[in-house]
Amino acid sequence: MEQLSGQDASFVYLDTPNTPMHIGSVGIYDPSTAPGGFVRFKDILAHIESRLDKARSFRQKLVRVPFDLDHPYWIDDPNFDLEFHVRHIALPQPGDWRQLCIQVARLHARGLDLSKPLWEFNIVEGLDNIEGLPKGCFALVAKVHHAAIDGMSGVELSAAVHDIEPVPVDRTKKAKWKGENEPAVTEMLMRTWLNSVTQPVKFAKTLAQTVPGAARLIREVAGGDVSLKGARMAPQTLLNGKVGPHRVWDGVVFQLSDIRAIKDRIEGATVNDVVLTIIGGGLRKYLLSRKNLPKESLQVMAPISVRAEGEKEALGNLVSAMLVQIGTQIEDPMERLAWVRKEAVNSKAMTNAVGARTLTDYSQFIPSGLAGLGARLYTRLGVSNLHSPVFNCVATNVPGPRVPLYFAGAKMVRMMGTGPVFDGMGLINTIYSYGPEIAISFTSDRDMIPDPANYAAALRESFDELLRAMPKAEVKAKEAAPVKAKPATKAKAVSAKPAAAKPVKKAAGPKAKVPKAKTPAKPKGKAKK
Structure with missing residues (x-):
């Protein structure tokens, strides 16, 4: 029996019918690589059953303390039933991308049964008409409660059911x-x-760790290494209100090599900076189309893993967060990237000064009963509509493997993510890299983004603008200097008469001054007439 941390328990308290607090993934697989060239559902069941001992989350369930006087506990479920957690459906013809997006959104909108182990796999067959993917693919839509895993421990859970060859x-x-x-x-x-x-002893220990961090932050602000100028509440948008029970899901895929080429245009920029810039551009375009773009920059919350090397297989969440402004007020894509880079550096410096792990530790001291009651009242009373949001949306980056993965012998050809939304934050962007690709997928409330295909198209346009900005900048850098040096000198000698008279002046001496004075005098007289 193991007790949940305060941070893990908070996701249990926040779980309501309108805000199910699970994260997940959408993996798409090509069964032609499996032995025999196909995969049956009973093969998938047997494969998962053989891997259950590789991740503790598979067979552990919650036990709550009476009246929520303390945080819940994990116990090994004596009534575990694999077939309750692994389910099988199929898309009708033609089995295209839009049908898959709708099905993923429906599955994600349904909460998990909190009385059983907090995960669910849905096998979706019939993906026969998706551009860029082989016919006959199937999807694995995974859902795991956020109380059980964060993004990094989710990678370990994924590793439990995948192989690096089609065995x-x-x-x-x-x-x-x-x-x-x-x-x-x-x-x-x-x-x-x-x-x-x-509890008081633990609190005193955490407080003692905070004091040096706070002093370090004050020194860095005074020294100019960290700026508090951008520290403010986020502007109100259509994404920041009370959410309903329905969801939308979609995503776009880019080549990782293109993202890296873009980041090289700004010294010190990272792949994550480029992704945030794409999201900033996408939100700018989408909110402009909805006439809801604020003058101030939108702000995203970016989770940061504080998981140590020896804690990769630990249950629960070991994450902190930083807030980054994503330059939605800037039209030029390269200017926006430079802005995001500067804001990300400053935000990381602030988080590092205080200590990301220390900030996470404070969640342990929130009274469990008060946390649960506060979460329920916040939703029931619609408090999110009465104040400015701390951040407008979430952008979480989950690094994936560079080598191909196989599930029951089928090769994974694409991987995307899903995430929870809640009152005050109706959009989460999940960034997942796999092989040569990097995908930005998003989950949102259906009333906030009723047209998810338009936001997906805006993300694609934002990326295309960044990509087009690169060659123009490179051409200017390479060609501008020679073009200005040589032709500029020749142009002056040919087109400007006073310039042409200079060599005559040297040859003729004072006599050249008379015609030089008369030549400009005549046009002046004509101009007066």
Whole structure:
């Protein structure tokens, strides 16, 4: 039995019918690489069953303390049933991209059963008409509650069911499993009392770690290394209000080599800076089309993993966050990239000064009952409509593998992500890199973005503008200097008469002054007439 951290438990408290708090992925696979050239559903079941012991999240469920007096606990589920968590559906013909987007949105809108292990796999067949993908592909739409994993531990969960070569399904391997009995109420109440006794000591330790960070931040602000000029609330947009129960999902794919080429245009820029610039441009175009673009820059929250090397397989969340302005007020794409780069550097410096891990530790001290009540009241009373948002949307970057992955022998040909939205924040952009590609997918409330294809098109246009800006800048850098030096000198000698008279002046001496004075005098007289 293991207790959830304050940060993990907060996702449980925030979970409502309108705001299910799970994250996930949409992997698309080509079954032609599997032994025999196809994959049956029973093959997938056998494959997942053989991997259940590789990730603890698969068979652990929540047990909540009575009246939420303390944070919940994880226990091994004695009634685990694989077929409850792995499901099978198919798209009708023609099986195109828009149909898949609608189906992913419907699956994502439905919350997980909090009384069972908090994950669900949906196999979606019939992907026969998606541009750039082989006919006959299937998708794995995965959902895992945010209380169980963050983006980085989600990569470990993904690694549990994937191989680096198309190996046949091992039907003989079935891990032995024995669950735990649910703890008695008296045991949980006793644990709650012990936690309340030790809480002040933990708080004092965290506070002691904060003081040096706060002093370091003050020094860096005073020294000009960190600026607080941009520290402000985000502007209100159509993305920042009370969310409903319905979702939309879509995404676009780019070549990672193009993203890297763009980042090289700005010294010190990163791939993440370019992605944030694309999102900034996409939001600028989309909100302009909806007549809802504010004059100030939109602000995104970018999660930061504080997971140490030895904590990669740990359950739950080990993340902090930084706020970055994404230059939606700037039309020029390269100017926007320079702006985002500057803002990202400053935000990282602020986070590093205080300590990202220290900020995360403070979530442990929020009273569990108060946190749950506050989350429910915030949603029920629609408080998000009454104040300016801290950030407008989320942009989370999940690094994926560079080598091909296989699931039950089928090759993964594309990977995208899904994420939760909640009151006050109705859009999350998930960035996932896999092989030579990097994808920006997004999840949003259906009432806030009723036309997801238009936002996807705006992201594509934003990327294209950045890409087109590169060769123009390179041509100017290479050709501007020689063109200005040589032709500029010749042009002056040919077209300007006073310039042509200079060599005559040297040859003829003072006599050249008389015709030089008369020549400009005549046009002046004509101009007066």
